[in-house]
Amino acid sequence: MVGAKVPILYPVLGMAGQWSPIHRSGRFESRIDLSGRTCRSPGVTLAMTTRVLLIRHGATVLTAEDRFAGATDVELSEEGREQARSLGARLAGEKLAAIYTSPLRRTRDTAGFLAAPHGLQARERDGLREINHGRWEELTRREVEARFLEEYQSWEQDPFTYAPEGGESGAQVMSRALPVIREVVLNHTGQTVAVVSHKATIRLVLCALLGIDARGYRDRLDQSPACLNVIDFKDPVRARLMTYNDTSHYSSQPRRSEAQLSKWWDKEGSKRGPYGS
Numbered sequence: 001m002v003g004a005k006v007p008i009l010y011p012v013l014g015m016a017g018q019w020s021p022i023h024r025s026g027r028f029e030s031r032i033d034l035s036g037r038t039c040r041s042p043g044v045t046l047a048m049t050t051r052v053l054l055i056r057h058g059a060t061v062l063t064a065e066d067r068f069a070g071a072t073d074v075e076l077s078e079e080g081r082e083q084a085r086s087l088g089a090r091l092a093g094e095k096l097a098a099i100y101t102s103p104l105r106r107t108r109d110t111a112g113f114l115a116a117p118h119g120l121q122a123r124e125r126d127g128l129r130e131i132n133h134g135r136w137e138e139l140t141r142r143e144v145e146a147r148f149l150e151e152y153q154s155w156e157q158d159p160f161t162y163a164p165e166g167g168e169s170g171a172q173v174m175s176r177a178l179p180v181i182r183e184v185v186l187n188h189t190g191q192t193v194a195v196v197s198h199k200a201t202i203r204l205v206l207c208a209l210l211g212i213d214a215r216g217y218r219d220r221l222d223q224s225p226a227c228l229n230v231i232d233f234k235d236p237v238r239a240r241l242m243t244y245n246d247t248s249h250y251s252s253q254p255r256r257s258e259a260q261l262s263k264w265w266d267k268e269g270s271k272r273g274p275y276g277s
Helices: 078-090 105-118 141-147 149-157 170-187 199-210 214-220
Strands: 008-011 019-024 029-032 038-040 050-056 096-101 192-197 228-233 239-246
Touching (some): 050 170, 050 199, 078 105, 170 192, 170 199, 192 199, 199 214, 199 239
Parallel strands (some): 096 192
Antiparallel strands (some): 008 019, 029 038, 050 228
16 A cells, blocks of 8 residues: 555564564654563653463362362362463563462462562452352252252353352453452553463453453353463553463463363263363
């Protein structure tokens, strides 16, 4: 197109062998740093990018069981500890300004592996805890279907607005988790921060930030144990997903969509993991 500005590639400090575009205009240059931050020439002020590493805790002792375990305070399994340890080693070279975590043990322990190389103390936030399944907690899916069939069917149809007795809907989880993300972004402008949370909570946060219909969060989004999601923020509202469900620190291949998602997805009779563990 005539008159269109074409980015010119120049080398920028960052990973060896990589290049970044410098966009020229009449008054300034905008350079995209490989760390995710945007820098302009001296004299020009621009809000720096805040990078949030949104992390699910490692596998728990209930990961292999078909039980609802959201509010239940289960521990990491040995496998989960190894997953978290591997992620901690991967992020040891990052310059983390802070680490925030859900108060449940599985997230606190995961955060501990991330914090150790940086000499940080994880900050607990109740809004990051996992969805509460109410009277379904610690029951298997079969037990819930047998005892609370109508509730279960309503929840399967719309887990965002419906909650089992004594539990939370996805909307309620979103309403308490998003203020924590806002707090992190506002308090750490231009920095990198780790946030350790849970499967359902993370998926709901991502739906809100990225404009995804949250009614399908269980069917369409997955979060593996100890996975890494990277989100860059220009402000608390404008977010860009840079990395999703990355487990390359302990697995050479992404897991397949065979279970642990939803009844809508699972094959009849397939083995399932715990809900919200």
